[in-house]
Amino acid sequence: MAAPITERVGDTIVDRPSASAAPRARRFFPWLVFALTFALLLSDYMSRQVLSAVFPFLKVEWALTDTELGGLTSVVALTVGLLAVPLSLLGDRWGRVKSIVLMASIWSLATAGSAIAANYEQLMLARVFIGVGEAAYGSVGLAVVLAVFPVYRRASLTGAFLAGGSFGSVLGVALGGALAVQFGWRWSFAAMAILGLVLVVAYRALISDKKLEAHRVATLTDGQPVTAPGGRAKLRTLFSTPSVIAAYVGSGLQLFIAGSLFAWLPSYLGRAYGLAPDKAAGIAAIAILLMGTGMIVCGAVTDRLARTVAIRKWTTAIVYTTASLVFLGVGFSLPHGGAQLLLLAIGVFFAAGTAGPAGAMVTNLTHESIRATALGTLTLANNLLGLAAGSLITGILADRFGLAGAMQIVPVVAVGALIALLIGRKYYLRSLAKVDAQSVIR
Structure with missing residues (x-):
């Protein structure tokens, strides 16, 4: 296959496919990246917020206080806040796709751990690991999306991507509540874990750092790259x-x-x-x-x-x-x-x-x-x-x-x-x- 042709368009550098390349595939891949990364964000917030739907069940079964229930929620936000920057830095250094796959695996497995928790302490530990997995996902996932789209779509993509937190929260509470009533609260967590792991497998199979690099749109400022390659x-x-x-x-x-x-x-x-x-x-x-x-x-x-x-x-x-x-x-x-x-x-x-x-x-x-x-x-x-x-x-x-x-x-x-x-x-x-x-x- 012939190499792509690099040329300037407005304030970006783009790789134009050669005559023998597949332009339709090149246009499709960025939207595939967005769709799968957005789907994982939904899974992220569904795993986080499903807990709210099972509060009444946990309160009765384990005789928990409202303070203890609130602690299960706040520990995730606290973990995310503390680890967001260092884990985002690790994602920049180690590889963003590899980091996303690892993070989503951690929060999905921790959500599965929530489903089999035998007591409050075990559930609290599982919630901590959900926070560890989710801590840098929003930043690394958004960086992956923005890297393959032109600069003039950044606000739209950022707004749409972050809105996934609202939609995922609603889906997690609604679906979790329905499952808890029908099958018990443990299945609320189990369903979120299964969804997350399925998406992890799809992401790993379809997206790689090498593919992202091939479709990267390099930003220009005042007509020149902000750094030299590498x-x-x-x-x-x-x-x-x-x-x-x-x-x-x-x-x-x-x-x-x-x-x-x-x-x-x-x-x-x-x-x-x-x-x-x-x-x-x-x-x-x-x-x-x-x-x-x-x-x-x-x-x-x-x-x-x-x-x-x-x-x-x-x-x-x-x-x-x-x-x-x-x-x-x-x-x-x-x-x-x-x-x-x-x-x-x-x-x-x-x-x-x-x-x-x-x-x-x-x-x-x-x-x-x-x-x-x-x-x-x-x-x-x-x-x-x-x-x-x-x-x-x-x-x-x-x-x-x-x-x-x-x-x-x-x-x-x-x-x-x-x-x-x-x-x-x-x-x-x-x-x-x-x-x-x-x-x-x-």
């Missing part, structure tokens, strides 16, 4: 510009709101509207799906608007953050009723809309050789400043001011996100120039 950027470039730091902070603070909604919206709906737990959870699940849809739509809109003017990524993120601040802030302040629910729905749609633009910003401001590590740093910020902090601090506020009062305070965190994003936008072009200057072979 070069690896220095790790200090992860924090070397004001804009990349602002992207980490702005994304994390905005996801504080999303984390609070994930954890407390069912309780809020139940208390405010007098709904039974199952009905409140059902409405909250619809809200989570709406949030996931918002991540996809906001990412696509960002790519559309920023295709020719890159700084618009920051502008759209600022708009999404402002929308969530206004609609959620006003919505939680209104009396209960249809008007409140409408405003809350709009606010929920935009609550995680910055996820796609933030991923694109960090990707543009860091070199491909350390991209998984950069996205792992973004994951760390999203978990520590956002998802974990949102649920915990909202609970503390609820103990002091009541849940309704706490939810009125939560949207104010978007002001901090706005400040960070405005700073990042101001220094974006200067930061890109600095990244170019610091990208050297080592």
Whole structure:
């Protein structure tokens, strides 16, 4: 087979297949990568969130307290937060596909271990290993996807990929609950484990680091590669510009709101509207799906608007953050009723809309050789400043001011996100120039 022809298209270098190559296969492979990597992300969150569906069964069978049940959930988020950056760095160094296969195997086997746990301690240990397997998957998996698509699709792909967390959470709870009622709680875990292992086998058979390298799209900045072939950027470039730091902070603070909604919206709906737990959870699940849809739509809109003017990524993120601040802030302040629910729905749609633009910003401001590590740093910020902090601090506020009062305070965190994003936008072009200057072979 003749070698591909390398040529420049806009701000990317692409390998054009020669006349004897198979262009249809080259177009198909990136979408295969996305589909399988996205499917594993669904498996990731289904394995993590299925626990919520079996809480009532565990509470009765093992006489667990709510604190003990909450510990089984929080230990996964804590493990992910602590290990995201070091394991992402390992993925950059060792090989991303090999890392993905290993990580998915670990969380799937740990989920199988949950199914046969004989007591609380064994289940807690299994949950720790689920966190170990999942810690770097979001960053390494996203880096794999972004490597084979052009730069102008980054916000769309990032938003769609991260939205898989919302969809996987809903699927895990819904399917896990149905299986627990029909066959017992252990089968809820077993089904998630089987799904994960099947996907691991498919991923290993169809995707390899060698194939990814053959389909890689090399990013250009100002018409030149950011490093020479085989070069690896220095790790200090992860924090070397004001804009990349602002992207980490702005994304994390905005996801504080999303984390609070994930954890407390069912309780809020139940208390405010007098709904039974199952009905409140059902409405909250619809809200989570709406949030996931918002991540996809906001990412696509960002790519559309920023295709020719890159700084618009920051502008759209600022708009999404402002929308969530206004609609959620006003919505939680209104009396209960249809008007409140409408405003809350709009606010929920935009609550995680910055996820796609933030991923694109960090990707543009860091070199491909350390991209998984950069996205792992973004994951760390999203978990520590956002998802974990949102649920915990909202609970503390609820103990002091009541849940309704706490939810009125939560949207104010978007002001901090706005400040960070405005700073990042101001220094974006200067930061890109600095990244170019610091990208050297080592």
